[in-house]
Amino acid sequence: MNSKTSRRDFLFAGLSAGLTLPVMGAGSSMGLWPPSGESAAKPAGSPVKLDFKTLGRTGLKVTTLGFGCMITSDPSVIERAVDIGINYFDTARGYQHGNNERMVGAALGARRKQVILSTKSGAENKEGLLKDLETSLRELNTDYVDIWYLHERGASTDIRDDMIEAQQLAKKQGKIRFPGVSTHGGQQQLLPWLAQKGVFDVVLTAYNFSMDPGMEQAIASAAKAGMGVVAMKVMAGGFRDLKPGDPLYKKLRQDGAMLAALKWVINKPNIATTIPSMTDMDQLDENLRAMAHPFSAGEEKLLAAHLEKIGPFYCRMCGQCDGDCQKGLPVADVLRFLTYADGYRQFALGREKFLGLTQEQVAVRCGDCAECTVQCPHGVQVQSRMARAQELFA
């Protein structure tokens, strides 16, 4: 996909690909979960359909909806997810200073071996990593984890040989089954590097419908190399974080859009599973629907409408404004840098790119222009967005 592809094209291309593939993808299978008797949490309607995919060369069969435990506070939600048949649970040593691992361990209890459990360490050397692993095993009340990620790696330079040694040693000792890497940034460079490196079985990456089209190719490179790909931040750039009262809330939230965003990722053939955060039974039920039904034409429209809503904020990189700025600013580029910060939460990347402009361009303040000469055909509020970029980065 070339870099000029618009986000709308990207979305529709993804949808088209999804529609030409079987819903479950090759090698996937389905199961049924009968509803429980507890009405506080019982799903409405028919039994839940469980969709499975194979997690790359690990051979693990994972439900396409996994469970990100990071902000879950009540173990009952995890217990119910296990009852339903969700079989992939993710935590990390750093979440709530270790309290999250303890809660997950208690919630899984004797059923720990029925599920695939992953945790992570952000330690920066072999000794620290192995120390963290021992603590994780103790807190999770288990003698092994299925996947152990190096946490928050944004570049190949964040992964040193002694870290790989730690993972290999832990695997040899039977304390982990598969080594992995988790990443929120720099994926387009990092994923192909991980694929080429060949020592990691799984990658956990931020991925959602609003991201740069190049992500699809990066993920494909990892999948092609046999890595299992797990997606996080699947709810469109974390807009779930917005609370009522936030000025952006009404503009960016739309009924059904989050579910559609989750389905969009689940239906990507190279994504084995997803780990949306879930804090309550209702959220679990909503997300289960994403696994049971294909990405529909209605949701195609919904996400398109969602893109319309975020339109005033996000440049589609169509290039139609090239050369329109009287001050010579590369408008699409600056808006893209802002998207790194606002949409993908990669502030440092956005700032680095912004400061890479010429000194004259960095010095421009769009608020000084009485009228903006750039009129976006897609409705991006160019002057205010450019001013925000200048305020944020300059």
Next chain:
Amino acid sequence: MKAAVLLLSMLLAAGVARAQDYLNCQFAPGWEQSGPKRQYAADNLFDYKDGAAEGYLIYGFARMQGIDCKSGGDTLTIDVSEMNDADSAYGIFASNRDPSLPIAAIGMGGQVQPQSASFAKGKFYVEMVVIAARPDSDRSAVLKSFATGIEQRLEGRVTAPETLQWFPKENLTSARLVPESVLGLRLLKRGYVATYKQGQAFIVLESSPEFAAEVLKKLREHFDGAATAQVGDEAFQAKAQYLGGICIFRKGRTLAGYANLPDSQQAVSLALQLAARIP
């Protein structure tokens, strides 16, 4: 008018200066600042904390300031997060603290360990971590000096949220603010949960008695076989698959109750004790 503006400016400047005072490396001898101070807001905390940022945002994170200090081969990282209110600051502290260790009298509450410390005071949640040259060394004395120095310069409440005092103390193992979905129920949006040797208690403050009554009604509809109980202004009890024996009651605008008990009658008995402690 000009004098008033000038005075206001001076007061603001003094306030900012005082606020910045807490971020320095002089709270223990031999420590010096390393690198510039850092500052993050809700829209770029992700850049610093990565995925863990969500854990701050759900507790009403507003901004963070931080500094690194060095002494010999040791590095001390200090991060001071400002939350929307003091309850949230205490909430994130309680969520992150080690429940196996006691709470120390630093601000509203704190903990000092060999290589890390945290505490909450007013709207502020402070975290400190030492990366020591010798991994097993005990730096708790230094951390205590820094914690004391920073705590003295931060303004705000020094008592834990009053609501926590309402929980009975007997057999209590921990109590904390749950920022969303108390007991995993979306209807109970935000509240305090106390964990006991057996069972859990919770307290949720709603905006009005009428709204609390609405929520209670909806909760009752969710539980099969819910039966009326005589606790507070109105209550029900039930046996639930995931929450065990449960009793939820309303007292004024407060919703509270017990869950995860062997049977609902036991939950009712404990709920009566809790109701008596709620003003």
